[in-house]
Amino acid sequence: xxxxxxxxxxxxxxxxxxxxxxxxxxxxxxxxxxxxxxxxxxxxxxxxxxxxxxxxxxxxxxxxxxxxxxxxxxxxxxxxxxxxxxxxxxxxxxxxxxxxxxxxxxxxxxxxxx
Amino acid sequence: xxxxxxxxxxxxxxxxxxxxxxxxxxxxxxxxxxxxxxxxxxxxxxxxxxxxxxxxxxxxxxxxxxxxxxxxxxxxxxxxxxxxxxxxxxxxxxxxxxxxxxxxxxxxxxxxxxx
Numbered sequence: 608x609x610x611x612x613x614x615x616x617x618x619x620x621x622x623x624x625x626x627x628x629x630x631x632x633x634x635x636x637x638x639x640x641x642x643x644x645x646x647x648x649x650x651x652x653x654x655x656x657x658x659x660x661x662x663x664x665x666x667x668x669x670x671x672x673x674x675x676x677x678x679x680x681x682x683x684x685x686x687x688x689x690x691x692x693x694x695x696x697x698x699x700x701x702x703x704x705x706x707x708x709x710x711x712x713x714x715x716x717x718x719x720x721x
Numbered sequence: 722x723x724x725x726x727x728x729x730x731x732x733x734x735x736x737x738x739x740x741x742x743x744x745x746x747x748x749x750x751x752x753x754x755x756x757x758x759x760x761x762x763x764x765x766x767x768x769x770x771x772x773x774x775x776x777x778x779x780x781x782x783x784x785x786x787x788x789x790x791x792x793x794x795x796x797x798x799x800x801x802x803x804x805x806x807x808x809x810x811x812x813x814x815x816x817x818x819x820x821x822x823x824x825x826x827x828x829x830x831x832x833x834x835x836x
Binding site: 611642650651652654657698700702706707708709711712713714 | 752754756761762763764765766769777779780809811813815817824825827829830832
C-alpha cells in the first residue's frame with residue numbers, strides 16, 4: 608500500500624522569507640501523481656501544485672515550487688517570499704493505481720510570523 | 722460556476738440517529754469520493770464511485786454507506802452514527818477521461834459531531 612509521510616508537524620517562517628516543507632512517499636507504481644494541498648482556517652482544500660511522476664522537470668506555480676526526487680521518493684514544497692496568507696495546514700498527497708484514491712500525509716501546520 | 726457542494730455544512734446529532742450528508746457536483750464527473758479528516762491522521766478515503774451504480778470501499782468504510790443513483794450526486798449515509806464518526810468530511814470529484822490530468826475537486830467540507 609502507498610504511504611505518504613510528512614515528518615514536520617509544524618513549521619514557522621518569517622514573512623518574506625523562504626520555507627521548505629518535506630514529504631516522502633512509498634509506492635511500487637511507476638506512473639503516479641503528487642500534490643500539495645493547502646487548508647486554511649476555512650477548512651477548504653485548495654490545490655497548490657501538482658507533479659506528474661513521468662516529468663523530470665519540477666513543477667512551479669508562482670511562489671510555490673517543488674523538489675521532486677523520484678529515486679529517493681521525495682517531494683518537498685518550497686514557498687518563496689512567504690506571505691501572511693500562506694499560513695495554513697499543508698498536506699502532501701499521492702495518487703496512483705486504478706482507484707484514483709488520494710493518499711494524504713498527516714499534514715504540516717505552517718505559521719507565518721510578521 | 723463549477724463546484725462540488727455538500728449539505729449540511731455543520732451537523733450535531735446523537736448516537737444512533739440515522740443521517741445523510743449530500744454531495745453534488747455540476748461538472749459531469751464520473752468519479753466521486755468521500756474522505757474523512759481527523760487531527761493527526763490527514764484525510765482518509767471512505768468510499769468512492771467510478772460511475773452511476775458503481776461504488777467501492779476505501780480505507781475506512783466501516784459504519785458508512787453510499788449510493789450513486791445519479792451521476793451528479795453521491796450521498797454519504799450513516800445509519801447508526803457513533804461518537805468515533807465525529808469528523809470533518811469531504812466529498813471530491815474528478816473526470817475519468819482527463820488523460821494525464823489528475824486533479825480532484827473538493828467540496829467545502831461537513832463538520833459532523835456525534836454526541
